[in-house]
Amino acid sequence: MSYEDGPSMFQDQLAEKVRPFIDLIDDMRSIGIDKELPLPTIAVVGDQSSGKSSVLETLSGVALPRGTGIVTRCPLLLKLCNDRSVRWKAVISYGGKFSSDFDEPSEVVRHVEQAQNTLAGKGVGICEDLITLQITSSTVCDLSLIDLPGITRVAVKGQPDDIGAQINNLITKYIKNKRTIILVVVPCNVDIATTEALKMAQEVDPEGTRTLAILTKPDLIDPGAEKNVLEIVHNRVIVLNMGYVIVKCRGQKQIDENMSIARAIEDELEFFQNHEHFRSLLRQEKATTKCLATKLSNALVKQIKKYLPQMSEKIKEQLADVKIALSKIECGPPLEPAEKRKYLIQVITEFNEQITQLSTGDIIVEENLFELMRKAFIDWMECLKYAKSNYNDEVQQVVNEYDKEHRGSELPGFSNYRAFQHVVQKLVAKLKDPAMATLEKIREMVQKQFDQLSRESFKNYPYLQKFSTMNIERIQEDQSKIVKERIKEQFEMEMQVYTQDEIFNKYNLEEGETTDNSEHDTRSKYPGLLKSYYEIVVQRLADQVPMLIRYFILKQSAKIVCSEMLDLLHRDNTDDILQEDLEIGHYRAKLQAQADRLLLANDKVSSL
Structure with missing residues (x-):
């Protein structure tokens, strides 16, 4: 996909108000501070074939791995950074060691698949290790979210019998964090009450205070069902404090016809403008991916601001504890x-x-x-x-x-x-x-x-x-x-x-x-x-x-x-x-690394 194909609709985002907070959390996650305390984040959850990949593609402006079965086999942290001075560049990192940068959007699929094969092995297995894909461009919004494997119920050939339980455990690990915004992807053409993704969200967030639902595939609903969809979007069926947004992304037919993401965004806007029942949702800012991006960015920043004082205090407490623990351990023999x-x-x-x-x-x-x-x-x-x-x-x-x-x-x-x-x-x-x-x-x-x-x-x-x-x-x-x-x-x-x-x-x-x-x-x-x-x-x-x-x-x-x-x-x-005793050496190195992380995190929080 060429640079001109990027979603120019996101260029008006107020990066200077959003980016510092999102960067703070991304930087803290990159140094491993999420090992010490839970960080505010957005976790994307959806059943297989719910349209989750299409939503992420539209937000990021690049094609992501597609296919049948489990496509997302490792958690994928998608970091979108708006920078008007940059044409397009990406950095992928995983495993705590490997990092690679590239400047062609068409290379994203290959790099992500290679990372998944390295961490989870070739095949259909999953892995809890995080892959980070940072995309910097003048055409993306300032947003960071984590894409999780699609929910499955039945193992297919090559998958372990408990693959469903493995995926559920992985998803639960992320969404049970009370600082996580749960982004649930639900197709319009299914009964929302029966979707596994929303059920999982309700288990950890029964009051719906941190759950936002995306309704996809509005073009596939049966005639006469539009009013039911509107009832859901207006929060009259299953109440979510963060509400609902309905989007229309590329379907398989448009992908097969090589429709660009930029053209798909234009097509989405035309769809809602011309839709007899849904056009009102544009004025209410409850429709289109653009609306979704703005809503997510604001929600994430609000969540970060809410928990920032607690995080700062917790970092200071843990840093003091680690320093005390380090003081009780000898510094070890010198090297010279x-x-x-x-x-x-x-x-x-x-x-x-x-x-x-x-x-x-x-x-x-x-x-x-x-x-x-x-x-x-x-x-x-x-x-x-x-x-x-x-x-x-x-x-x-x-x-x-x-x-x-x-x-x-x-x-x-x-x-x-x-x-x-x-x-x-x-x-x-x-x-x-x-x-x-x-x-x-x-x-x-x-x-x-x-x-x-x-x-x-x-x-x-x-x-x-x-x-x-x-x-x-x-x-x-x-x-x-x-x-x-x-x-x-x-x-x-x-x-x-x-x-x-x-x-x-x-x-x-x-x-x-x-x-x-x-x-x-x-x-x-x-x-x-x-x-x-x-x-x-x-x-x-x-x-x-x-x-x-x-x-x-x-x-x-x-x-x-x-x-x-x-x-x-x-x-x-x-x-x-x-x-030196290996356990003591490893323990000291672990404490020192923890202290370094906490010191760096404390500096970052203090400088904001």
Whole structure:
């Protein structure tokens, strides 16, 4: 179709009043802001063979794909831009990547079909991905609308059995948005109440506040049915607040005869001017495609103005939320090798500082580690006290057994020192297992908090997290073996039954006992002597076991972990060490893209 064939009837549109608002929504959709919030738009809905394509052709001034069955297989955003300085040009884009511009109207069909085949595959399948066709010309109106697949009820050869449900779901996705103007295309020669398109519109817009109906094919109605059509157009049958417009576009016969769209527009005007029943609709601005274009442009701009304040507020709210989400995610490693190495040093240094602070009680991870350890050591002390409280029975039993087994001809009161030593050794030996249990309890606490710190510090870096947790486990195991040996040594030393005389006498005096055998039966002094010595043992073990555990399991472990982490800095595989978790990277990229969209949208709304 040549430039001169374009619909010159649209040249009088007041683009300067309409275009900025329509451009705003088109620009916001082009940057993907419709992913964040619903945008005002016009969605074209119609049953198959309702004349939907003919209406869009007349509005755009170009031929669109035609045929039987499903012709529109993807949503098509038709952006019409009036520009008196441009002869004719078009840009088609889809898939988020592909974009192509051309300057011949006859190429539209080929480009649209190619886009549909790319997105929906060759055949009769559909796809929800949007195709954008922008047409700039001096002969089009300023308008943007989305053409949706025609409603079908029965699948034909090559179509999935649920094709009808797929199309209905796609249409519903668009028209359920309360900011969408629903443009329903209905032929005049069918019962309007039975059309599927109007039924779908009524389901999401029961009061008809945002539905506009186009009546097509007025030349095909039966004689005598004109009054019924007029009743519909005058909003007396099914009430729609936005009303009705009746149009006459090219039929198949005119298309076969190569009637141009420009000639079809002239033919449409002549039809209504000369029609006995419909000519009055011209004066009422309820007939012709020109009237429809003006009505749609004004309705869309009105809808945009209505929701613009809400959209602006929503964009600001979402932008603030996204910024908060981004602030909680690390920015990730830099790309430059030198900077990446500095970043690795920083990450490891911060982790080491936290491990050190954790070992000194300067930071808390989930729970206070020192408080947990103190409770475990209190339990150890209670175990010692419990053992001490039962010492009388133990002492008497051991003394009796010793006298029975080892007393010879000596008189009472001359018992052997071995009896005293044997009692002490038996009592102390029972404390070894509780000491080991305390060690395991503390090790579990420390390793759990070290691991938690590793997960938090290296949550974005799987290699660092795996390396650190494996080292923590190995170091804890090694240190635990050292502590076990030290505790065993401690108990072996306790088997020697030793303390300074001065210390022992001090405890005896506190218990009211004396080591002078001449005044009392030594055997009668056993309980007091044992109690005195056991107090010394308890005091040694009460402190020594926790000190060993704290030193090796916490302090030394932290020191070794830090050293092992620093060894990573001597390796050359910095890229592998700082390989970021894919999910984190994708999530950050998603948030950043969302933030960019919202920032751009906010600027666009603010500049209007």
